[in-house]
Amino acid sequence: MDTEEFQLPRSRMANERLHAMIPGGAHTYAKGDDQWPENLAPVISHGSGAHVWDIDGNRYIEYGSGLRSVSLGHAHPRVLEAVRRELDRGSNFVRPSIVEVEAAERFLATVPTAEMVKFAKNGSDVTTAAVRLARAVTGRPRVAICGDHPFFSVDDWFIGTTPMSAGIPAATTELTVAFPYGDLAATEELLTRYQDEIACLILEPAGHTEPPPGYLAGLRELADRHGCVLIFDEMITGLRWSEAGAQGLYGVVPDLSTFGKALGNGFAVSALAGRRQLMEWGGLRHSGDRVFLLSTTHGAETHSLAAAMAVQTTYAEEGITAQLHALGERLAAGVRAAAAGMGVGDHVVVRGRASNLVFATLDENRQPSQQYRTLFLRQLLAGGVLAPSFVVSSALGDADIDRTVDVVAQACAVYRKALDAADPTPWLAGRPVKPVFRRLA
Incomplete structure (x- = not known):
């Protein structure tokens, strides 16, 4: 989808409602709409596995789920089963x-x-x-x-x-x-x-x-x-x-x-x-x-403790940590290859342990840039990838990783254009994303 055509009107209205009642518009500063391109902060309807849907009807492959908390994917059946067993027993x-x-x-x-x-x-x-x-x-x-x-x-x-x-x-x-x-x-x-x-x-x-x-x-x-x-x-x-x-x-x-x-x-x-x-x-x-x-x-409270026990059992019995590493390694290799192929391998940089990947967006002087991060996030969103980081969940499949790499490649092509122009502003369509910790709003 062309980023110029990608709009989130319902999410935009919902964000205004959030700000009217909740300081910061979210219950965690890292989830604030200031962390996303202007007017492109999706408000989530629901999630399943490695995917989430916003209230505008868009489906995304999601990374960094729940600020890294949802490592098995949304609505994981073993976790839900354990919680359901406790629901009618009090909490x-x-x-x-x-x-x-x-x-x-x-x-x-x-x-x-x-x-x-x-x-x-x-x-x-x-x-x-x-x-x-x-x-x-x-x-x-x-x-x-x-x-x-x-x-x-x-x-x-x-x-x-x-x-x-x-x-x-x-x-x-x-x-x-x-x-x-x-x-x-x-x-x-x-x-x-x-x-x-x-x-x-x-x-x-x-x-x-x-x-x-x-x-x-x-x-x-x-x-x-x-x-x-x-x-x-x-x-x-x-x-x-x-x-x-x-x-x-x-x-x-x-x-x-x-x-x-x-x-x-x-x-x-x-x-x-x-x-x-x-x-x-x-x-x-x-x-x-x-x-x-x-x-x-x-x-x-018993429901969350039941969930925790199910999570630990799932990790042990299904080798989840190894799965997270394998998925992260596949993603990191694909993103690095895509960035290098578009000539931005020194500017879109994947870092961290395979199970906990983040990315840096560097400008023409190879310095961290919120403007280039904004450009990159806009392109990912328009391609159906919700990725404040590249932290994987075990619910991701090979097709999800491959699709993500394709979207990253498209984003990197635009990134290259901005670097050549030495000015990403035309691709931002609004203010740049902001760091969480700053003195003034």
């Missing part, structure tokens, strides 16, 4: 359900490097609980975050470090310091500078690049030597890297780790896991000061 009670026992056993069998687990509904709850626990255990005030990771939590200890720090006291932000990924010497210097002040090191154990050899083991040694807690944020790496996350793949055991996203295949569930010695500080069977670790009304 939330005045005492723990037996489902909580079963879900904990299933999780700890999947992630054997952890000894205890507590469930919640979103990633921010569990990362903040991990930070609170680390502060309680160590008696130290400061948190050291990996500065290369774009997001840890909606809570003040992290958001205060971003350009969207309005409303957060400076005194809170001053307690958070940053270390660079992959640089043990710089991290040790930070720990020495704030000797006996840093409660924890929190990081995503792997991202767009593999951890340098010995890096995670080196962090483990630094944390032990300096008496701080090592926390792995496995929101993305959990299940996608291995069933037991990055810690299971690389063999380095953190003190605490947090899981979410793929854990529920779209259902709301997250987990804080870790060593019993630390986790018990939030329990009833110790003699020290009590830590308010996690206490959420809906944290153990």
Whole structure:
């Protein structure tokens, strides 16, 4: 379809209704219409497998589903079956359900490097609980975050470090310091500078690049030597890297780790896991000061726990992680070949582990460009590909990948024209897409 003809009138009206009632027009900033070309932010009607339909009637091959949470595809039958079994049994009670026992056993069998687990509904709850626990255990005030990771939590200890720090006291932000990924010497210097002040090191154990050899083991040694807690944020790496996350793949055991996203295949569930010695500080069977670790009304709602158990079983029995890697490798090879074939191989760049691919859009000087990202997204949308990233789900088939590569090739042909003109503006049809974290709207 020609991008000039591609219009989303119903989605455009629905976006106006969303903005009238919901700050930002979405419940997650990364889903905002500012992340999409102007007037081309689809509002979704429904999804099935690797496809979604917008309210204008267009069908898309979808990537990055549910901000990486729907790794098995939408409405996965095994997950839905597990949830349906619980629907007529109630969802939330005045005492723990037996489902909580079963879900904990299933999780700890999947992630054997952890000894205890507590469930919640979103990633921010569990990362903040991990930070609170680390502060309680160590008696130290400061948190050291990996500065290369774009997001840890909606809570003040992290958001205060971003350009969207309005409303957060400076005194809170001053307690958070940053270390660079992959640089043990710089991290040790930070720990020495704030000797006996840093409660924890929190990081995503792997991202767009593999951890340098010995890096995670080196962090483990630094944390032990300096008496701080090592926390792995496995929101993305959990299940996608291995069933037991990055810690299971690389063999380095953190003190605490947090899981979410793929854990529920779209259902709301997250987990804080870790060593019993630390986790018990939030329990009833110790003699020290009590830590308010996690206490959420809906944290153990049975439908989402049933979904999580079904997801973990599906991963184990069907080899989902291997499938995600194979699909990602096929997609990455196709996109790279298409970009190179159109002469933009140095400008449309695929990065990351095969199960977690992202793309960069670079200008004529090979610098990241929101304008060129806008051009690329417009072309993908018009071709029926919804792709804020190239993060795959196991529901994708070879035909989906092949179709995506064809659409990418068409988009790259337009990209080449814009590069030759040294100006993508004629192909934008509106303002460029914007980064999530920025000071002004």
